[in-house]
Amino acid sequence: MKIGFIGLGIMGKPMSKNLLKAGHELLVCDVNRAAVEELIAAGAKSAATPREIAQQVELVITMLPNSPEVKQVVLGHNGLIEGARPGAIIADMSSIAPLASREVAAKLAEKGVEMLDAPVSGGQPKAIDGTLSVMVGGKQEIFDRCLPVFKAMAASVVRVGEIGAGNVAKLANQVVVALNIAAVSEALVLAAKAGVEPELVYQAIRGGLAGSTVMDAKAPLMLDRKFNPGFRINLHIKDLANAMETGHQFGAPLPLTAAVMEIMQVLKIDDMGDADHGALVRYFEKQAKIELKRGPART
Ligand code: NAD
Numbered sequence: 001m002k003i004g005f006i007g008l009g010i011m012g013k014p015m016s017k018n019l020l021k022a023g024h025e026l027l028v029c030d031v032n033r034a035a036v037e038e039l040i041a042a043g044a045k046s047a048a049t050p051r052e053i054a055q056q057v058e059l060v061i062t063m064l065p066n067s068p069e070v071k072q073v074v075l076g077h078n079g080l081i082e083g084a085r086p087g088a089i090i091a092d093m094s095s096i097a098p099l100a101s102r103e104v105a106a107k108l109a110e111k112g113v114e115m116l117d118a119p120v121s122g123g124q125p126k127a128i129d130g131t132l133s134v135m136v137g138g139k140q141e142i143f144d145r146c147l148p149v150f151k152a153m154a155a156s157v158v159r160v161g162e163i164g165a166g167n168v169a170k171l172a173n174q175v176v177v178a179l180n181i182a183a184v185s186e187a188l189v190l191a192a193k194a195g196v197e198p199e200l201v202y203q204a205i206r207g208g209l210a211g212s213t214v215m216d217a218k219a220p221l222m223l224d225r226k227f228n229p230g231f232r233i234n235l236h237i238k239d240l241a242n243a244m245e246t247g248h249q250f251g252a253p254l255p256l257t258a259a260v261m262e263i264m265q266v267l268k269i270d271d272m273g274d275a276d277h278g279a280l281v282r283y284f285e286k287q288a289k290i291e292l293k294r295g296p297a298r299t
Contacts, residue, residue, distance in 0.1 A: 004053035004060035008035035012063035014127040015153045017042055022152035027053050054083030062092045066238050067100035074104050086112030095119040097242040098164035105163045114142045119170035131155035137165035174239040178260045180214035185281035193288045197296050199223055218278040223294045230276035237264045
């Protein structure tokens with residue numbers, strides 16, 4: 001199938017490469033020329049604008065930072081809406097505000113263009129392996145048509161409801177991940193400060209009720225001081241802001257999310273906005289005046 005792909009960043013690049021590997025023809029576009037060149041070297045073709053892409057394909061995938069970029073690429077000048085034919089599909093795999101997905105979909109529907117919101121979870125390693133989890137909102141019939149394409153990038157693809165529902169699921173995911181990283185950070189810093197080797201505490205608790213995918217992904221990186229992204233704190237702040245906005249709109253209080261959001265803001269002010277979200281541990285370390293490391297704890 002000939003597919004358009006816009007947004008070749010940390011996630012979009014490996015996802016689009018997996019589509020090429022699965023035998024799809026790709027037409028790509030990004031404001032970052034180096035990323036476009038890399039995809040051309042891997043076998044894709046490029047187009048100058050989203051509009052040009054939409055003129056040539058029936059399905060366009062977008063993988064952009066947030067709602068403003070998605071609105072720009074889909075609805076803006078030279079955007080997808082200007083080139084898309086009735087019946088075409090836009091699958092936005094970015095994590096954006098659910099109400100923004102609905103707004104964009106409503107504008108596309110006026111031109112007979114279909115939309116799915118299909119954000120992902122799993123981060124860069126699973127984007128590379130093609131084992132992401134995709135949570136999809138939109139019509140069942142459109143979901144069924146896109147499923148084989150999603151499967152080339154993912155191990156799990158679940159339709160959770162109508163348009164916007166995918167991003168509601170993603171916000172729930174981001175709340176769980178943020179709070180979990182904060183809990184792992186607070187607990188391991190407590191262990192180190194109390195003079196117990198944090199790596200052994202991690203080994204002791206990971207198989208019990210406290211264990212989690214987040215703990216297994218992030219605790220080793222914290223112990224090895226690896227904070228290169230991965231998933232940037234700035235992007236997680238964006239997701240938590242979207243979660244809180246959605247919570248306020250629908251009347252769901254998010255007090256724990258608000259607390260972790262403020263910790264992330266402190267790290268952003270401390271120039272760690274582009275670090276991996278595992279760098280949340282740096283906040284707890286600073287308060288306790290200790291750094292995690294492998295080996296015996298030293299206070
Ligand atoms: P990124 O910043 O690495 O990539 C975004 C890409 O979009 C960049 O290549 C940028 O040049 C391009 N872009 C921005 N504006 C554009 C425009 N107007 N036209 C064309 N290209 C444009 O971000 P990422 O980490 O790949 O994340 C993308 C989305 O996926 C975000 O919504 C993020 O929250 C979500 N996500 C990220 C991860 C992760 O671990 N990085 C995991 C799950 C979901």
